[in-house]
Amino acid sequence: MAAVASPVENSFDEFLALEQKKDLLRFTTAGSVDDGKSTLIGRLLYDSRSVYDDQLESVTKASAGRNAGTIDFSLLTDGLRAEREQGITIDVAYRYFSTPKRKFIIADTPGHEQYTRNMVTGASTAELAIVLVDARKGVLEQSRRHAYIAGLLGIEQLVIAINKMDLVGYDEAVFRQIETDFRKILARFPAIESYFVPVSALAGDNIVARSRNMPWFEGQSLLEHLETVPVGGRVRAAAFRFPVQRVVRPDQEFRGYAGTIASGTVRPGDRVVIWPSGRETTIARIVTFDGDLEKAEAGKSVTLTLAQEIDLSRGDVIASREEAPQKTHGVEATLVWLNEKPAEVGKRYRLKHAARQDWATLKQIDRRISVQTLDEEPGHALELNAIGQVTIETARAFVFDNYARNRATGSFILIDPATNATVAAGMISGAAKSSAIEPLAGISWRMENGTLILASEEGFTASEKSAEPLQIEDPEALEALRHLLRRLRVRPFNTDSSESDWEI
């Protein structure tokens, strides 16, 4: 081996500095079985040199049986044996590659109609989506569906890759017609930025380098676009939200709150409000293993300490004072049903939102939305892959933002308590109309042996500072008061109490 005197250490630190400056783009891909999506991804991986020789050998070997010619790029991404046998992809697969400009994670999802579930899953963590359109077929029903799901899941950037241009003679007119048709669909989603690119995944046109076969196209290649499109701005610009994942108490001296910053930025000295209690305080320190920080942004895992001793527990949210989250017991949300067992109105599910689990009742299915037309469709049932607008009520106060404003604090999943399956993905659109009343602060209640005990932090009149709790035994008065308390959403004495406390 030639002894090359390379200043490894010096150049390495520069290299590392550049590597660490690279940002990450997570994108998802949607297309039907025949749109050549797996081939497109295989091509991106191959051309960005993210495929190792032995992996290439193993897919070249496997291709022989399916009598494909040379390298079958789609086999690089078809992971499981069952799929290789059937020749279709049936689940979300994650792929990784990087270029000198950026790191990428692809959520590769099958586009077949029955797999709306997978597309939603892939899109939930993506900032950009690539929708593939077959140049020979033009805009189909499913293109509409892909655009809708991208819009529903709050994807900022859409790339419409018009594939198989080689099979239509690289004809500009075909490309322009599809672009015009697709823009009509996108008119419904003003928040989405779109980019149209004509490609051939199989031949490699406009994937990495600009194609000589389409001199009429003056835009960036697909990869150039992916490398330069701005992302992540919305989550950094959003209001500060920090769901507490864990209370850190290594000794009597230290009390901190660990979690990942869901959105916005935090600095020591910031005034914040703790939810659901609504108490205001100041951030004292941002503690990490590597020392305290002067500032931390969305995505960073930190431990926060507060200026005042406030009783905080897992699931509480620390938020900026300026822009408060909402707090109710009922929300309206768009649900995507993910399970073979359909949604049941009136049933209690476990709801996971930010860093907490709670009981939640599916109150009603307000309307069903067609994935094909994006319009309301008849019926009030939600079966696998169906989408609907629903009302959900939670046992404890629910602190959230609308999904359109904040993905992290506006999303939830529903879990069937009997099977533990994740049955639905939810995106909150606002407080439920019937439950938009704020709870009465400072008043709590509990039942003890048939007696209702009402307590107040401040006392029931201005003169008494620490009043004795009020006890009510008369059945009729009790019934009336209980009804009133529920209407007013006065929380039970112990805020951690389960829904059963509400049912007494």
Next chain:
Amino acid sequence: MREVVAECQRPVLLYSIGKDSSVLLRLAQKAFYPGKIPFPLLHVDTGYKFGEMIEFRDRYTAELGLKLIVHTNRPGAEDGANPFAWGTQRCCGALKTTSLLDALREGGFDAAMGGARRDEERSRAKERVFSFRDTRGQWDPRNQRPELWNLFNTRIHPGESLRVFPLSNWTELDVWQYIYAEKIPIVPLYFAKPRLMLARGDSLLPVEQPFVPRLPGEEPQMVMCRMRSLGCSPCTGAIRSDADTVPKIIEELISVRRSERQNRVIDHDQDGSMEIKKQEGYF
């Protein structure tokens, strides 16, 4: 990791002594700082790990003051299980898969965190961050829960368990860069030095175990080499390399054209073999 500790009853970190495990330990330190790591470590020892790995394991976990559980499948080893006598599939089944399931059951662990990454092998690309295992510890690729946003479903029934992969979205290059940036200690086997090997074409076979069969007239020779991934010594080939520092390893990684599991015999014993091992409960 914080989510696992908050929502599971008895979590454990599966510690394989490899570079990914070292990274996991650092992440755990950070996740719970200034508190201590609130779960024990479990190492499933086949008895065929490199001596240097065991030495590193005992020293490093003691330094960090961690609770380490070592589980060895005695009967399998006493039956004479080894990859040459039994074949790799049966040997792995007895010494790794069965042993891991036994250890998890004995410890009553309901969540086992490990350092597996999705970029390692094709069947792992669809693995969940929170991967569900039935009461027999088995993995059904068709019956995994969809994972949306960062909302992980940690609910299980008694007897069922979760495998959790915090490094799911890391690549091999990410791991090495992190090791360099954080100055994380790793087993010296990752660094190149002259080692006694059986050289067969491109393959370099370590000779730590006496049962590794030799071809007629074959003699071990000193070869400048290193391990790209670590497993049992009879099934982990070395690669020719003079990368003896982390920067050189990263430089080599960028130019290399072969994946890190390529030297792992067990991935290639049949097409789709990792998938089959996983269904049976292999980590």
